[in-house]
Amino acid sequence: MATPFHVEIVTPERTVYSGEADxxxxxxxxxxxxxxAHHEDxxxxxxxxxxxxxxxxxxxxxxxxxxVRIAVHGGFVHVDQDENSVRILAGVAxxxxxxxxxxxxxxxxxxxxxxxxxxxxxxxxxxxxxxPVVARPSGSLLAMLEPDAPxxxxxxxxxxxxxxxxxxxx
Amino acid sequence: MAGGQERELRRRIRSVESTKxxxxxxxxxxxxxIVRAQGRIAGARPYVAGLERVLATTAPEAGGTTRLVGAPxxxxxxxxxxxxxxxxxxxxxxxxxxxxxxxxMRAGEAEGRTYRLVTVGRKAPSYFRFRGRAVxxxxxxxxxxxxxxxxxxxxxEVVGPFVAGEVDMVQLVSWRFRSAGIQAIxxxxxxxxxxxxxxxxxxxxxxxxxxxxSGQPGATGEGGGFYDFEPAPDDLLQLLVPTYAEAxxxxxxxEASASEHTARQRAMSAATENAEQFITTxxxxxxxxxxxxxxxxxxxIVGGAEALRRSGPRSYxxxxxxxxxxxxx
Numbered sequence: 040m041a042t043p044f045h046v047e048i049v050t051p052e053r054t055v056y057s058g059e060a061d062x063x064x065x066x067x068x069x070x071x072x073x074x075x076a077h078h079e080d081x082x083x084x085x086x087x088x089x090x091x092x093x094x095x096x097x098x099x100x101x102x103x104x105x106x107v108r109i110a111v112h113g114g115f116v117h118v119d120q121d122e123n124s125v126r127i128l129a130g131v132a133x134x135x136x137x138x139x140x141x142x143x144x145x146x147x148x149x150x151x152x153x154x155x156x157x158x159x160x161x162x163x164x165x166x167x168x169x170x171p172v173v174a175r176p177s178g179s180l181l182a183m184l185e186p187d188a189p190x191x192x193x194x195x196x197x198x199x200x201x202x203x204x205x206x207x208x209x
Numbered sequence: 210m211a212g213g214q215e216r217e218l219r220r221r222i223r224s225v226e227s228t229k230x231x232x233x234x235x236x237x238x239x240x241x242x243i244v245r246a247q248g249r250i251a252g253a254r255p256y257v258a259g260l261e262r263v264l265a266t267t268a269p270e271a272g273g274t275t276r277l278v279g280a281p282x283x284x285x286x287x288x289x290x291x292x293x294x295x296x297x298x299x300x301x302x303x304x305x306x307x308x309x310x311x312x313x314m315r316a317g318e319a320e321g322r323t324y325r326l327v328t329v330g331r332k333a334p335s336y337f338r339f340r341g342r343a344v345x346x347x348x349x350x351x352x353x354x355x356x357x358x359x360x361x362x363x364x365x366e367v368v369g370p371f372v373a374g375e376v377d378m379v380q381l382v383s384w385r386f387r388s389a390g391i392q393a394i395x396x397x398x399x400x401x402x403x404x405x406x407x408x409x410x411x412x413x414x415x416x417x418x419x420x421x422x423s424g425q426p427g428a429t430g431e432g433g434g435f436y437d438f439e440p441a442p443d444d445l446l447q448l449l450v451p452t453y454a455e456a457x458x459x460x461x462x463x464e465a466s467a468s469e470h471t472a473r474q475r476a477m478s479a480a481t482e483n484a485e486q487f488i489t490t491x492x493x494x495x496x497x498x499x500x501x502x503x504x505x506x507x508x509x510i511v512g513g514a515e516a517l518r519r520s521g522p523r524s525y526x527x528x529x530x531x532x533x534x535x536x537x538x
């Protein structure tokens with residue numbers, strides 16, 4: 040049915056995923072977005088998100104019946120219509136199978152435990168740091184500048200769990 | 210005494226031999242690390258290339274002027290990032306980079322610039338402290354095998370102050386790895402990002418929003434498709450530039466690491482060769498000393514026999530029977 044297109048998920052250390060896909064869906068700063076073949080040229084900031092790649096044919100040995108899930112911890116999406124490709128550039132990205140569910144659970148619990156008191160303070164230092172230069176502090180910017188902030192840690196852990204197909208506590 | 214000298218030489222040869230074993234081991238380790246480091250450099254290339262394409266497309270669309278891109282208006286406070294090694298035994302690798310950094314700072318200070326030093330590698334803080342320079346932040350234990358997480362830690366120390374407006378410019382002094390045979394020290398401007406350094410984005414510059422839409426620069430090519438940006442190009446650039454700076458730092462760490470291993474391999478291979486030569490020389494000296502000792506002993510025995518022969522007829526008969534064997538020894 041749908042014509043496949045090329046998907047690449049690239050981190051500085053390796054190419055995490057490279058292959059054909061019918062559809063790629065993910066979350067950017069402004070919301071959920073899905074790409075089909077021949078999507079028009081697009082550049083966007085990727086949130087900390089689960090990228091779902093629907094592989095063509097489906098069920099050809101891949102997990103979840105033709106869906107590959109990858110936890111992407113912020114980055115950029117580049118859709119090139121001429122190349123008919125979607126390239127996701129991320130600092131860190133993990134395939135569902137590589138995720139340590141137990142570790143993610145523990146990280147989430149730890150982050151949630153310290154989230155409530157620490158968040159306003161983290162936001163305040165964040166504002167002071169970026170000042171007038173960055174007018175629109177967004178989720179991905181926060182994740183980039185304050186990777187240790189509990190809020191950012193919690194988001195990363197949730198995305199990991201979602202990608203791994205494990206339910207998050209609470 | 211002659212025997213003592215020989216023993217002394219033997220001991221020195223043994224000591225040089227064990228040194229040689231160590232340098233040989235270092236050489237082999239470094240050689241294997243070079244290959245891996247080169248692999249990591251190659252592994253980072255798709256990411257950097259991808260980011261460069263995104264930057265090349267986004268930067269011309271961003272209309273607003275920003276401190277992040279272009280030439281800094283006034284350079285007073287500079288953050289200098291210097292990358293060297295944790296350990297020595299790598300020839301001039303450390304000292305050359307450190308001296309280059311020192312020269313750069315002295316030249317800049319003559320123009321009234323002030324420097325804030327951030328260093329990678331244990332060798333850097335001691336060098337600068339000795340010269341009375343404060344090191345703002347010194348990273349270590351990452352040049353052997355730098356990870357992206359390491360690069361992020363360094364980058365946050367570098368990008369943070371720039372974004373916050375504490376410094377006007379970020380420079381980087383490190384070894385660049387071009388090939389196994391060619392490495393050189395380079396000084397680069399990390400921030401503000403100079404678009405001339407980004408392949409495909411040169412010349413276009415920012416603030417040319419209206420022109421940018423008519424002809425897409427760089428990689429988008431003849432398709433001329435109109436890009437959708439999300440968020441708007443200006444905001445996107447605010448995210449892109451720090452990310453790119455991170456990638457630049459990561460690449461610099463990787464290249465410095467590969468250069469370090471190459472320098473170490475070269476230094477250790479030279480040391481091994483020296484040890485070999487030294488052993489040959491010592492062995493020659495030792496053999497001569499031993500030969501001398503043997504000769505002296507023979508001379509003593511012969512001399513003793515001669516003396517005995519002259520002393521009395523009785524002993525003359527005994528000694529004479531032994532003499533031919535002694536001579537041949």
